[in-house]
Amino acid sequence: MKKPKIREIKEAVTALLKGPYTVPFPYVSHKPFPGFRGAAKYFEEDCVGCGACAMVCPTGTIEIKDIVDKEKGTGKRILTLYYKNCEFCAFCEECCITGKGVRLSQEFDLSTFDKESVFTRVEKELALCEICGEVVTAWDHLKWLGEKLGPLAYTNPGVITSTHLDIEAIKEKTPRGELRWRFDQMRVLCPKHRREVYRIEERPK
Numbered sequence: 001m002k003k004p005k006i007r008e009i010k011e012a013v014t015a016l017l018k019g020p021y022t023v024p025f026p027y028v029s030h031k032p033f034p035g036f037r038g039a040a041k042y043f044e045e046d047c048v049g050c051g052a053c054a055m056v057c058p059t060g061t062i063e064i065k066d067i068v069d070k071e072k073g074t075g076k077r078i079l080t081l082y083y084k085n086c087e088f089c090a091f092c093e094e095c096c097i098t099g100k101g102v103r104l105s106q107e108f109d110l111s112t113f114d115k116e117s118v119f120t121r122v123e124k125e126l127a128l129c130e131i132c133g134e135v136v137t138a139w140d141h142l143k144w145l146g147e148k149l150g151p152l153a154y155t156n157p158g159v160i161t162s163t164h165l166d167i168e169a170i171k172e173k174t175p176r177g178e179l180r181w182r183f184d185q186m187r188v189l190c191p192k193h194r195r196e197v198y199r200i201e202e203r204p205k
């Protein structure tokens with residue numbers, strides 16, 4: 001019984017002389033060790049808006065919202081990663097198709113009374129089907145695919161079109177609802193109208 005008491009006294013004296021073992025956070029800022037997995041952040045310039053991070057997130061804390069104005073033919077995709085359910089597994093970073101669209105930072109101090117107020121967000125312009133206005137994907141995603149595929153992108157008219165948007169003839173739109181063979185092959189189309197445009201020639205005259 002005596003031995004532990006002597007050890008406790010020794011520890012108390014050491015603590016008195018050396019100070020507490022605990023870190024003085026929050027009075028002194030804490031620097032996490034390299035490789036520490038803190039709050040994930042989106043990087044607008046490196047994210048292409050594909051949504052893969054949301055698909056792989058094990059807790060489903062990444063929300064994808066597509067806002068489409070079919071009349072104007074415009075839309076935007078909003079990706080929001082809420083920290084409230086994030087478990088800092090870094091799976092989103094690992095599976096990001098560009099490898100750097102979402103990255104975990106060293107930030108750890110996320111205490112709040114309002115869990116909805118802590119998040120990271122990115123917005124991307126959407127590419128819509130030029131016939132029906134359905135969401136195809138984000139423009140940046142199509143452009144990224146085109147660059148990645150190089151000459152192989154010519155096998156997919158939607159992808160190759162997105163890499164040539166500076167050409168006037170490509171900017172010119174077909175009136176919605178109207179599908180014309182050949183001309184419409186070189187358009188951004190949803191899977192349904194992509195199938196239709198290839199089958200149009202086989203229709204009975």
Ligand code: SF4
Pocket residue numbers: 040056057058059060061062081085086087088089090091092093
């Ligand atoms: S770190 Fe893990 S839990 Fe958090 S958003 Fe990324 S995939 Fe989801």
Ligand code: SF4
Pocket residue numbers: 046047048049050051052053054079095096097098099100101102
């Ligand atoms: S590019 Fe990366 S960060 Fe952006 S939506 Fe795709 S997987 Fe997520």
